[in-house]
Amino acid sequence: xxxxxxxxxxxxNLILPGIAGAADLVLKRLGVxxxxxxxxxxxxxxxxxxxxxxxxxxxxxHFIQVFENFDAVVCPSGSCxxxxxNRYPTLFDDDPSMKKRAELLSTRIFEFSEYIVDVLxxxxxxxxxxxxxxxxxxxxLNRDLGISAQPKALIRAAKGAQLVHMNNxxxxxxxxxxxxxxxxxxxxxxxxxxxKCYLESGADILVLGEPGxxxxxxxxxxxxxxxxxxxxxxxxxAEQGEHHGC
Amino acid sequence: xxxxxxxxxAEAKKELVNPSSRMFLDFFLPVLSAVREIGLSxxxxxxxxxxxxxxxxxxxxxxxxxxxxxxxxxxxxAGAKVFWAKTAADANMYIRDLINRHKIPYVTxxxxxxxxxxxxxxxxxxxxxxxxxxxxxxxIIQLLExxxxxxxxxxxxxxxxxxxxxxxxxxxxxxxxxxxxALGQAARDFLRDKFKHMQLGITGVNMAVAETGSIxxxxxxxxxxFNKSAPAIQVxxxxxxxxxxxxxxxxxxxxxxxxxxxxxxxxxxxxVDTGPRKTDEMDGPEELHIIIMDNGRSRIYExxxxxxxxQCIRCGACINICPVFRQIGGYPYGWAYTGxxxxxxxxxxxxxxxxxxxxxxxxxxxxxxxxxPAGIDHPSxxxxxxxxxxxxxxxxxxxxxxxxxxxxxxxxxxxxxxxxVWNTATKIGKAAAARFGxxxxxxxxxxxxxxxxxxxxxxYRDIRKK
Numbered sequence: 090x091x092x093x094x095x096x097x098x099x100x101x102n103l104i105l106p107g108i109a110g111a112a113d114l115v116l117k118r119l120g121v122x123x124x125x126x127x128x129x130x131x132x133x134x135x136x137x138x139x140x141x142x143x144x145x146x147x148x149x150x151h152f153i154q155v156f157e158n159f160d161a162v163v164c165p166s167g168s169c170x171x172x173x174x175n176r177y178p179t180l181f182d183d184d185p186s187m188k189k190r191a192e193l194l195s196t197r198i199f200e201f202s203e204y205i206v207d208v209l210x211x212x213x214x215x216x217x218x219x220x221x222x223x224x225x226x227x228x229x230l231n232r233d234l235g236i237s238a239q240p241k242a243l244i245r246a247a248k249g250a251q252l253v254h255m256n257n258x259x260x261x262x263x264x265x266x267x268x269x270x271x272x273x274x275x276x277x278x279x280x281x282x283x284x285k286c287y288l289e290s291g292a293d294i295l296v297l298g299e300p301g302x303x304x305x306x307x308x309x310x311x312x313x314x315x316x317x318x319x320x321x322x323x324x325x326x327a328e329q330g331e332h333h334g335c
Numbered sequence: 336x337x338x339x340x341x342x343x344x345a346e347a348k349k350e351l352v353n354p355s356s357r358m359f360l361d362f363f364l365p366v367l368s369a370v371r372e373i374g375l376s377x378x379x380x381x382x383x384x385x386x387x388x389x390x391x392x393x394x395x396x397x398x399x400x401x402x403x404x405x406x407x408x409x410x411x412x413a414g415a416k417v418f419w420a421k422t423a424a425d426a427n428m429y430i431r432d433l434i435n436r437h438k439i440p441y442v443t444x445x446x447x448x449x450x451x452x453x454x455x456x457x458x459x460x461x462x463x464x465x466x467x468x469x470x471x472x473x474x475i476i477q478l479l480e481x482x483x484x485x486x487x488x489x490x491x492x493x494x495x496x497x498x499x500x501x502x503x504x505x506x507x508x509x510x511x512x513x514x515x516x517a518l519g520q521a522a523r524d525f526l527r528d529k530f531k532h533m534q535l536g537i538t539g540v541n542m543a544v545a546e547t548g549s550i551x552x553x554x555x556x557x558x559x560x561f562n563k564s565a566p567a568i569q570v571x572x573x574x575x576x577x578x579x580x581x582x583x584x585x586x587x588x589x590x591x592x593x594x595x596x597x598x599x600x601x602x603x604x605x606x607v608d609t610g611p612r613k614t615d616e617m618d619g620p621e622e623l624h625i626i627i628m629d630n631g632r633s634r635i636y637e638x639x640x641x642x643x644x645x646q647c648i649r650c651g652a653c654i655n656i657c658p659v660f661r662q663i664g665g666y667p668y669g670w671a672y673t674g675x676x677x678x679x680x681x682x683x684x685x686x687x688x689x690x691x692x693x694x695x696x697x698x699x700x701x702x703x704x705x706x707x708p709a710g711i712d713h714p715s716x717x718x719x720x721x722x723x724x725x726x727x728x729x730x731x732x733x734x735x736x737x738x739x740x741x742x743x744x745x746x747x748x749x750x751x752x753x754x755x756v757w758n759t760a761t762k763i764g765k766a767a768a769a770r771f772g773x774x775x776x777x778x779x780x781x782x783x784x785x786x787x788x789x790x791x792x793x794x795y796r797d798i799r800k801k
Contacts, residue, residue: 097795103765104788106795125799130757136744138699140721141736144748151752228700257365261658265698272344272696273780278351278662279698280785308785 091121091209094159096198098169099131100300105321108300112165112201112323119211123163129155134172138266142180149177153190161208162194165201165323167230167299168266173198175233200230202298202322206239212246217330219249220293225283225306225319226259227299240298240322247326255290257282264305280309288314295319336454336482339669340681343692346667356484356664359492367655370598371706377600378590388591389710391584392646395576399636399645402545402578403627409548410625413610420628423453429626430455430537430570431462437568439464439534443526445552445559446470447539448486448649449572449628452671452684455537467529469558471522478505484665486673487596487651492664526558536562536620540573541592541648543625544585549609550625551585553593553602560606569611569620575632576645588648591708595650631684634730640719644679646709653703653713659696668693675703675713679720686732687724694720758796765790 093116097109116123133148152173156162164170174195181188205211222244230236237259244252263269263279270276283306287295297303297319306319339346350356378384395402407417420426434442442459444450444466456466456477468477472490476483478501483489490498495513502508508521538559542551550571552559563569579585593599612619635641654660654674665673672680678697682690694717703713720731727735736744750756769790772778781787 099761102795103761104790106791106793106798109795110798125796127796127800128754130751130754131747133748133751136747138718138721139740139744140718140723140725141741141744141748142722144744147748148751228698228702232701232705259702260661261698261700261702263658263698265700268696268698270777270780272347273783274344274348274351275659275662275696277784279658282662304788305785308781308787311786312784 091161092124092159093121093161093163093204094124094126094156096129096132096156096162096164096169096173097125098164098166098300099135100304101165105300105303108165108303108321108323111321111327112163115205115214115216115323115326116163119205119209119214121209124159126155126159132169132172134169134176135266137172137176145176146180149173149180149191150187153177153187153194156198157190157194160197161204162198163201163204164198165298165300165321167200167227167234167236168301170198170200171229171233200234200236200298202240202243203234203236206242212242214243214246214326216243216247216326216328217249218247218294218325218328219330221251221253221291222247222325223253223255223287223290223292223295224258225255225262225287225295225297225302227297227302228259228261230298231259236298240296243322243326244296247328248330253290253292255292255295256286258286262302262305264299264301266301269305276305277309280305284309284314284317287319288317294325296322296325298322336451336457336671338685338689340685340690340693341669343667343669343696346669347663347696350663350666353664355494355497356492356666359484360661360664363491364655364661367598368652368706371595371652371655374594374598374600377594384587384591385708388588388708389646391579391588392648392709395579395584396636396642396645398580399575399578402580403575405545406543406548406578407627409546410543410550410610411548413548414613415548415610415623415625418624418626420626420630423628423630426453426572426626426628426630427455427458429624430572431458431464433568433570433624434459434462434464434535437534439568441465441467441529441533442535442537443467443469443529443533443562443566444473445536445538445554445562446473446489447537447572448671449539449574450537451483452574452630453572453628455572467526469526469530469556469562470554471519471556471558474506474522474526475501478502482666483671483673485651485654486649486665530561530565533562533566535568535570536566537570537572538562540571540577540625542579542585542588543573543577544580544582545578546581547609549582549585549607551589551608552606553589553604555597555599555603557604560604563606563608563620564618566620568622568624569608570624570626571608572626572628574628574630575636576647592648592650595652595706595708635683638730641683641716643711644676644683644716646711647676647680648709649676650708652706652708653711656702656706658698658700658702676711679711679713679716682720683731687720687728688732688734691724691734694724758794762794765794
């Protein structure tokens with residue numbers, strides 16, 4: 090029996106708890122015992138991206154302490170995983186013992202779809218979805234973590250799902266955390282262009298692995314194309330036939 | 336050239352709805368990125384070729400001082416005059432004095448980013464020297480008095496009717512036309528006359544080869560070749576980082592530069608010059624002046640965190656792929672360099688305080704880093720700038736954090752270590768945002784065009800606890 094600790098990003102915990110519930114459900118269905126360390130807080134990406142590296146360090150110290158004793162930490166967000174995996178070790182260049190702990194944790198944290206495909210070696214999760222599916226290659230999953238084949242394999246293996254091509258699938262949707270509110274005009278233009286590609290793809294649903302992109306794309310869809318929506322990969326895989334397209 | 340980096344947001348807003356910019360941005364940039372992919376696929380092992388290029392650039396910059404000295408020695412041995420310019424002003428003055436000494440009435444130029452950075456045209460205009468840009472795009476924007484829109488296609492966004500108007504007004508074109516070929520011919524006729532009587536030509540340098548003392552230029556119009564071979568005096572300006580160790584390295588970087596810039600295996604013209612005309616040679620300049628300009632780059636070099644930016648070969652691949660550039664184009668960057676490389680070079684050369692939006696308006700999507708054939712990690716350097724800006728870095732002219740920014744980060748940093756505090760604070764924040772948030776500018780920035788999902792009653796933590 091595999092055991093994994095769930096790292097639930099702030100946006101999911103506070104605004105989109107359904108994603109965490111779905112991730113938990115899918116992992117349990119695949120025979121994984123999940124643990125939710127309830128002393129977890131935040132990875133610190135938000136202050137880090139603003140340039141507050143020292144403050145990010147205190148988030149990192151706490152995070153490492155909470156999660157370092159698990160063999161596997163699973164997170165339904167690419168950018169939060171990348172923060173821990175790729176950024177944490179660079180924060181402690183002046184602190185060799187913390188750096189070592191950060192590097193060790195870096196080998197034990199997995200993005201949700203990566204964990205299922207690469208660690209559990211499962212592609213068919215028993216998900217059922219009747220319809221065409223487009224996949225948005227969220228930047229931090231795709232380019233920061235190199236995760237692209239895994240979620241697509243999971244989508245392809247879902248019963249009834251047909252993965253279709255979407256133009257510019259790997260172009261940023263314009264979320265970028267604070268970017269979306271600091272530069273709303275550019276951000277809007279980007280999400281508009283992303284949604285245009287989604288509509289042109291003819292897909293019934295847009296699946297992705299990043300809560301930030303989801304907030305952004307669904308926020309735009311609700312205003313402009315309320316009949317369409319995007320879905321987190323965990324929610325997509327949790328589907329077992331009760332939902333038919335859009 | 337004028338520095339307009341502080342009007343980034345306003346310029347971006349204009350460009351987002353500018354139809355002629357949109358046309359180019361929406362269709363041409365994705366095409367450029369696609370032809371780059373096709374170009375790279377002509378290598379037997381594309382990724383290995385990219386890795387080799389990155390290693391060459393890393394090593395060239397790592398050995399910068401030594402290679403520049405070797406280059407100087409070999410260039411002088413071949414008969415070139417080498418001038419080290421500490422600042423843009425030094426370089427401008429050298430060229431101005433040369434022009435005045437030889438009583439030269441006008442000069443012609445090949446397209447170069449470095450002379451944009453120096454503001455050379457303005458200096459020469461003040462000196463009473465006419466300057467003719469001879470690259471078609473650069474010629475158009477010179478007449479229009481506009482900054483370059485893109486480092487490879489400076490006028491690529493200008494519609495043909497605007498080109499027609501300005502050619503009739505300022506380039507002696509007699510009959511109106513919007514036929515691109517006819518417009519090209521009009522520019523050619525006008526410039527051919529200038530080439531005929533030219534005495535001094537100015538170009539940039541794409542690569543300088545240390546072991547041979549040669550300078551290399553790539554182009555598609557033949558105008559740089561004219562500038563380098565027809566006049567009695569040739570002036571070529573390079574920034575210190577243009578150096579590579581060997582001709583073998585240079586040839587590999589050429590293959591990379593062309594494929595990454597335009598998707599071509601090689602541009603239509605490649606010129607390699609080693610010294611001026613020799614006694615037994617038919618053509619070439621009598622004098623070759625090579626200006627090696629620093630203009631703040633030694634300082635960039637001294638800092639191991641910023642040195643990497645000197646690896647850039649100005650191919651433009653990062654610009655074409657950048658999602659932000661694809662929306663706003665080149666004007667908002669407000670100075671010589673645009674796109675991701677502009678987000679790095681402009682702040683380093685102008686100061687972090689004047690360029691906050693350049694490194695601020697980035698989603699950290701990593702597309703630039705991913706395509707860069709020179710091995711630059713743009714997002715990491717952007718994050719480094721944000722950090723140095725908050726820290727009020729003296730060397731880089733950091734502005735410092737505002738009180739509320741620092742207060743928020745410090746409080747968050749402390750709360751992040753105490754789960755009870757964190758959970759209480761985030762819940763209060765969530766409730767406050769739901770109740771009172773609608774008028775907050777940050778919330779408005781989101782909700783103007785996008786909906787925000789209804790706040791759930793329970794956090795996942797609450798749900799899980801049950």
